[in-house]
Every structure is written in C-alpha cells, then in structure tokens.
Amino acid sequence: MVTLGVRRWDTLGDSVQGVGKRCNQDWWACEGTGSGDEPLVLAVADGHGSAVHARSELGARFAVDRFLGLARSFGRAARDGHEPGRLARLMTYARDDFPRALVQEWRSAALGHWDRHRPVADDGAAEPEPGDKLLLYGTTLIGAVLTPWLFVAWQIGDGDLAVVEHDGQLRRPLAPAEEDLGDETESLCGAQAWRAVRTHWAPLFDEARGPRLVVLSTDGLSKSFAAADGYREFVEGLDGRLAREGAAGVKAVLPEWLRQASQYSGDDTTLVAALRPVRPASATEQKTES
Secondary structure (H helix, E strand, C coil), X not given: CCCCCCCCCEEEEEEECCCCCCCCCEEEEEECCCCCCCCEEEEEEEECCCHHHXXXXXXXXXXXXXXXXXXXXXXXXXXXXXXXXXHHHHHHHHHHHHHHHHHHHHHHHHHHHHHHCCCCCCCCCCCCCHHHHHHCCCEEEEEEEXXXXXXXXXEECCCEEEEECXXXXXXXXXXXXXXXXXXXXXXXXXXXXXXXXXXXXXXXXXXXXXXXXXXXXXXXXXXXXXXXXXXXXXXXXXXXXXXXXXXXXHHHHHHHHHHHHXXXXXXXXXXXXXXXXXXXXCHHHHHHHC
C-alpha cells in the first residue's frame, strides 16, 4: 500500500556549454517532492543549435517551461490513481492528449515570441509561414512525472531516459527502435510533432518496487562515449556512487563529469536525475526481521 505524501526523492542536475558553442542551447528543470500533492517533475531539452534553428535555446526553454505546467496538472490528477477506472483514463490522456497539448503550448510560446521579436524585414518581404518561424526554435524534449502511484515519461527527439529499477536492472524505456542517423532527430518544430512523442507508462502498485533512480540527459552525454555500452556503464556507475554517497556527494562532482563529457562530444551536455533514498526500516520491521 502507498501512503500519499510519504515518497520523497533526492534530485540533482546541471548543464555545461559545449566547447566553441555561442551559448548553451540545453535547458533543464526539476521540481516537486514526488508526493501526491507535489509530484516530482523532471525535464531536459536540447535546442538544435544550427543556423536554421537560430533561436533554439529559447525553444528549449519554452519546451521545459510548458512541460512543467502540464506535468504539474497531470501529476495532481494522478493523486487518486488507485480509484477504479482512473488509471485507464489517465493512460489515454498521457498517450493521446498530453503530447498534443504540449506541442500546442510550445508552438504558441514560440510564435508569440516571434510576434514580439520580429527581425527587421526588407521592404516587400513576405511574412514567413508559421512552420518556418517554428523551425527557428526547434528542440528536443524529455520529461517525466513521478507520484506515489505513477511514473510517466515522454520524449521527442534524441537524448536518453535511463531507469534503474528496484532490483538494479537498468532500462531505457523510451529508446527508439532505430537510432537517428547523424544529426537528424525528431523535433517539436515538426509538422505533426505530437505523433513523434514516445510515452512510457508505469503504474506503481507497490512503492518498494518502484524505480530507485531516474536519469534524463541530452545527447551530449551519450555521444561522448566511444563504446556502445559507455552510456550504460556511466549510469551504472552513477547508481553505485549515489548508493554510497547520496545525492549530496555526487552534486559536487557532476559539473566536472559533464564538462569532460562535453569535451569529447563537443556538444552542450545536461543531466537531471532523481534518486529514491532507501527508507530506514521501522522499529516494527526491525523486530520482525530479528
């Protein structure tokens, strides 16, 4: 049985600018505790950064900000997820309606920014089509919501979501069946972007069997490893160090880890993670075990 308000998560996150980049086009956020009233929300976004996507650092920020608002509401709606029929309705919303709402809000933010900050146009120049305006703000996004009853995540484009389960098994539930070629990736600026959003749906019927670590990162991290298993080994090492030292110990060294990764990948590199601390056994549990 899960008691609302009991679950808490330790969190950490940081971002570094890629060598030679004009600015950091990644953005990230982490808020909430993971309780029923304060769902834990994590998000990272990676603006595309090329000349065609000249405002993508803003697009990344819009993506994270809009995701936070929608995810908060979704997480609060999941407070009564144990009620009959509630989970089914939430699942339908998560898979069908949430991606559409996210894309619509991101587009509204990007087009609103364009209207307020139009470039000086040559006389007689035609107004760009909405799709061309959105292209300037192109970005990927990974976001997750954790409540006592539910773990849901969404992803469009590249980057990585890694989950270490309660038994130590590492999974990447949103990894695409086929990796993107070169620098090509799905994007929030795509014509039907909501169709490209991948969803991970995981009800939590037993708190003790929920994930112990959730890691979101932009592809600047995974691209820094020469070996195919490099990213997996990194997450396994992160899990081990967090188990030994807790989040506070890792927070101090995380910026240096990301700087090193960025030097190898040449890209902006961002990571945000949530660790479920081991709950001390109660006096009753200790007596039972003895």
